[in-house]
Amino acid sequence: MDPAGSSIASFSGEIDFTGKDAFDERLRALDVAETAIVDLTDVTYMDSTALSQLIRLLRRRLDAGKTAPRVVTGSRVARLFRVAGLGEMIPAFETLGEAQTV
Amino acid sequence: MNSQGRVGSLVGIFAAVVLFAIFTASAIWVLEAIAGNSADQRLLRTAQVERARLLRLQLDEETAIRGYVATVKPQFLPTYYNARRRFGETATRLTKTLDALSIDDRIVREERVVNAEWLAKVATPSLRNPRSSIFLVQLTSKSLVDGFRNLDAQLFTRLTTRSEAADKSATDLITRLLVGSLVLGAVLALVFAAIATAGFRVAAKLQEQRKAFEDEKRVADALQQAFLGRDLPKLPDAVLSGVYAPAGREAKVGGDWYDAFALPDDRILFSIGDVAGHGVEAAVVMSRARQSILTAGIEESDPGAVLARTNRVLRMQDVTMVTAACGFIDTRSGTIAYASAGHPPIVVLLQTREIRQLATGGPPLGIAGSNSYASFQTTIAPQSMLVLYTDGLVEYARDWDAGERRLLEAIRRLDRNGPSPAAALLEAIFRGKAPVDDVAILTICFRSVPHDVRSWKILAIEACVMRRTRAEFSAALRTAQRSDEEVEIGTMILGELLANACEHGELPVEVELLESRGKFTLVVTDAGRGIARPRFRDPTSLRGRGLAIVEALGGAITLSHKPLSRVAVRLPFGSR
Numbered sequence: 001m002d003p004a005g006s007s008i009a010s011f012s013g014e015i016d017f018t019g020k021d022a023f024d025e026r027l028r029a030l031d032v033a034e035t036a037i038v039d040l041t042d043v044t045y046m047d048s049t050a051l052s053q054l055i056r057l058l059r060r061r062l063d064a065g066k067t068a069p070r071v072v073t074g075s076r077v078a079r080l081f082r083v084a085g086l087g088e089m090i091p092a093f094e095t096l097g098e099a100q101t102v
Numbered sequence: 103m104n105s106q107g108r109v110g111s112l113v114g115i116f117a118a119v120v121l122f123a124i125f126t127a128s129a130i131w132v133l134e135a136i137a138g139n140s141a142d143q144r145l146l147r148t149a150q151v152e153r154a155r156l157l158r159l160q161l162d163e164e165t166a167i168r169g170y171v172a173t174v175k176p177q178f179l180p181t182y183y184n185a186r187r188r189f190g191e192t193a194t195r196l197t198k199t200l201d202a203l204s205i206d207d208r209i210v211r212e213e214r215v216v217n218a219e220w221l222a223k224v225a226t227p228s229l230r231n232p233r234s235s236i237f238l239v240q241l242t243s244k245s246l247v248d249g250f251r252n253l254d255a256q257l258f259t260r261l262t263t264r265s266e267a268a269d270k271s272a273t274d275l276i277t278r279l280l281v282g283s284l285v286l287g288a289v290l291a292l293v294f295a296a297i298a299t300a301g302f303r304v305a306a307k308l309q310e311q312r313k314a315f316e317d318e319k320r321v322a323d324a325l326q327q328a329f330l331g332r333d334l335p336k337l338p339d340a341v342l343s344g345v346y347a348p349a350g351r352e353a354k355v356g357g358d359w360y361d362a363f364a365l366p367d368d369r370i371l372f373s374i375g376d377v378a379g380h381g382v383e384a385a386v387v388m389s390r391a392r393q394s395i396l397t398a399g400i401e402e403s404d405p406g407a408v409l410a411r412t413n414r415v416l417r418m419q420d421v422t423m424v425t426a427a428c429g430f431i432d433t434r435s436g437t438i439a440y441a442s443a444g445h446p447p448i449v450v451l452l453q454t455r456e457i458r459q460l461a462t463g464g465p466p467l468g469i470a471g472s473n474s475y476a477s478f479q480t481t482i483a484p485q486s487m488l489v490l491y492t493d494g495l496v497e498y499a500r501d502w503d504a505g506e507r508r509l510l511e512a513i514r515r516l517d518r519n520g521p522s523p524a525a526a527l528l529e530a531i532f533r534g535k536a537p538v539d540d541v542a543i544l545t546i547c548f549r550s551v552p553h554d555v556r557s558w559k560i561l562a563i564e565a566c567v568m569r570r571t572r573a574e575f576s577a578a579l580r581t582a583q584r585s586d587e588e589v590e591i592g593t594m595i596l597g598e599l600l601a602n603a604c605e606h607g608e609l610p611v612e613v614e615l616l617e618s619r620g621k622f623t624l625v626v627t628d629a630g631r632g633i634a635r636p637r638f639r640d641p642t643s644l645r646g647r648g649l650a651i652v653e654a655l656g657g658a659i660t661l662s663h664k665p666l667s668r669v670a671v672r673l674p675f676g677s678r
Contacts, residue, residue: 014572017601018565045572047597049605064638080594084653086645 006100007033012042017049025055028047036061037099039078051084058090070099114297118290122482125286126131127629132279134362145203146265152196153261156210157254159192160217164247167228168240174232182225189217205264209257211666213250220246229669240397251354291632318381335364339433339618340548342370347532347541349380349494357384357424358492360544363399365657367672368433371399374544375426375445375467376492387424391416391467395428403662405429405441406477409467413443413475415467424467427490431482431546432561432660435670436614439479443467446493449513452457453485457510479666483484488546494532494539555622560611562606571613572596578615588675592624593659598648599626599669606630607667622673626658630667 015023030036030098038054040046057069073092074082081092093099112671166182169175193214197207204289224243333341344360357377365371373395377384391412398411405428416424427448429440440448444466447459464475482488496505509643512530516523524543531537556578575596579589596613614625649659649669656674 014565014569016565016568016597017605018563018568034318045593045597047594047601049601052647076590079590080651083651085654 002032006035008037010038010039010042010097012044014045015043015050015089016045016047020049020053023050024053024056028060030069031056031060032064032066035067037096038069039071039072039096039099041072041074042097043074044076046077046080048080048084051080051086054090055086072096072099114293118293118550121289124400125282127435128174128282129279131181132275136272139268139275141269142203143265143430144354145199145624146261146268148204149196149199149203149205150258152192152199153257154187156192156196156213158249159189160213160220160247160250163189163217163225164243167225167243171228171232171236171239182514186221186225186608193217203264205260209253209260211285213253213257216246216250216253220250223350249341289303321382321385334362335370337364337368337370337433338368338549339368340431341545342544342546343522343524344544345522345528346543347494347528347537349537349540358494358540358542359388360490360542361392361396362544362546363396365400365430367660369660370431370433370546371396371428372490372544372546373399373426373428373432374490374492374542375424375428376494376540376542378425380422387416387422390419392425393630395426399428402496403430403439404477406463406475409441409443409464409475410473413467413470413473421454423469425493426467427462430649430662431488432617432670433548434621434672435614435625435627436482436484436548436618437479437668437670439477439480441475441477443475446491446496449489449491449510450482451487451489451513451516452483455514457514477663479662479668482548484548485518486548487516487523489513489516489523489527490544490546491527492538492539492540492542495528498532498538499512523547555615555617557615559598560604560613561609568597568600568604571600575613575615579622582617584622584675586674591655592622592673592675595652595655595671595673596624596626598652599624599671602626602648602669603628603630603667622675624673625668625670627666627668 004033009026009030011023011026027038030038036057038057054071061067063067068090071081071090071092072095074094077093078092081087081090086092091099162185163182166178166185168181170178183438193210200207200210220243224239224246228239266537269488277359303488334344336342342362344362346358346360357379358375360372360374362370362372373392375388375391375395376393377387379387394412394415395408398408399405402408402411409426412428423444425444425446427440427445429438431438438460440450440460442448442463443520444464445462447462450458450460452458460480461478463478491509494510496502512527515530516527520526523545527543527545528537528541530575532541556574557572560567560571572593576589577595579592584592600611600613603626607630609629611628614627616623616625652659654672657671658674660670662668663671
């Protein structure tokens with residue numbers, strides 16, 4: 001947890017359905033944080049099962065009265081977020097810095 | 103002429119032949135009898151001549167002796183001796199002739215006796231002593247010669263009577279022959295008149311039936327033409343040809359059809375079928391069946407489900423039996439998914455000229471409550487031609503197997519690139535003659551079938567397998583000169599399809615990257631039964647997201663299942 005009270009989970013490499021349980025486990029660490037940031041900057045590939053885990057995180061946090069998680073998409077995952085139409089529910093940022101300053 | 107008329111005329115001809123044979127036999131018999139009769143007549147004439155000669159010889163003998171007694175001059179004696187010498191042989195000949203005529207020779211024997219008595223009592227005493235008791239001898243002689251004359255008269259009468267009787271029987275025979283001829287002629291005339299009358303009646307009836315049939319055929323033909331008039335779809339990768347041949351005049355119009363309809367994304371919905379029964383009614387059922395298949399085929403992607411829906415529609419309308427095959431052809435991926443309801447198998451002519459018959463499925467439509475029709479799916483080898491037909495193309499032969507062999511042989515020889523392989527096949531089977539039952543033929547020739555760029559088989563769900571497949575897929579797209587963005591999008595689409603197949607389907611999962619005319623299609627198949635595509639409601643729902651993303655990326659999806667679950671996506675690449 002950083003001074004601003006936000007929790008950051010950073011990922012790298014390829015995230016697909018074969019690794020969704022590990023992905024989910026790490027997202028659950030963000031369930032109760034004041035501010036949750038998912039850093040996907042170094043993720044080179046991601047499929048929609050990972051998006052589903054992010055949506056589950058969103059639901060858990062909204063149910064707990066927290067804010068929506070913020071996602072740093074990087075260049076490779078941005079397209080997935082765009083076509084999935086999640087921008088309204090899960091705020092996406094190009095850099096970690098942007099995500100932290102809002 | 104119908105078979106009854108044919109049998110009637112055969113019986114008539116047979117009767118005429120029998121009568122004629124009887125007539126000929128009796129005519130020969132009569133002619134032989136007449137010939138035998140004329141032989142008798144000749145013998146009778148001979149007998150008359152010999153009888154007269156015998157009397158003459160007796161009279162010669164008597165005249166000579168009388169002359170000799172009166173004159174005692176020896177010149178009378180040669181006549182006497184000559185006559186006496188010839189009497190015996192003449193009597194013998196006469197006896198033989200009478201024997202030949204089966205007439206008793208008693209009279210001749212009696213004449214011989216009289217002659218002998220005359221020799222003993224008249225000739226011998228007179229020769230010995232010409233002057234003695236002339237008067238008495240002459241009386242005896244007169245009495246004996248009168249007796250001889252008497253016998254001769256009897257024989258004459260007998261021979262004459264016999265001759266007249268023979269004449270009469272000959273006349274009778276000829277009369278009978280004439281009467282027989284007349285009777286036979288009359289009978290023959292009656293027989294032929296009866297046959298002709300029956301023939302006319304049958305012909306008139308046929309004419310009537312034909313007119314009724316032709317009226318109905320005109321209506322049914324008009325319906326068929328209206329249905330079949332629509333052009334077959336034109337596609338870049340497949341060429342379709344169809345032909346419908348109505349039955350010849352002797353049979354009736356049926357309810358055969360073929361149909362092909364272009365669906366979005368280069369798919370074809372095809373159907374072919376045959377309604378049991380004939381005439382306008384069958385044509386109406388045909389239009390229902392085919393419309394129902396078309397309607398169902400636009401909404402369903404599973405051909406078995408299309409047939410099941412059509413069966414329900416037809417069952418509700420209480421129609422007769424309909425055999426049909428229908429399916430979808432995906433010209434992008436070169437695959438066919440089809441289902442069959444009691445229809446003859448679809449034939450595939452491979453580029454190697456080999457023939458394959460595709461498996462067939464369930465019962466005909468409209469008869470059973472069965473609402474489940476198996477769907478089959480197969481890949482079409484490059485440059486193949488599909489041939490669909492109705493059973494009129496085979497049933498012209500009494501023997502189905504022989505008809506089918508001949509059909510397959512004709513398909514083997516077909517020119518795939520001809521203007522209309524369907525019309526060529528019809529011509530090859532019927533050679534210009536009208537078929538006895540309706541025939542519908544539909545051919546689908548694949549000009550350019552997609553070829554594999556790469557394919558992968560996934561046997562285990564492991565991160566490294568997925569990563570490697572994606573990497574190799576990306577590399578294949580790069581090798582195919584696709585841009586970085588296209589490679590990224592293509593790989594994202596692959597990832598979504600893999601996730602779906604591995605999470606909801608069954609191993610093994612197969613991935614194929616196909617190319618046809620610069621267009622790329624990604625096909626992912628798994629061994630599962632497939633699932634209905636979930637409705638993707640909103641961005642936060644958890645199910646159905648993968649395919650929604652594929653579509654959002656611009657991929658055109660074709661889903662099919664049974665027996666394999668299969669997703670084909672036309673990749674959203676620009677043309678080069």
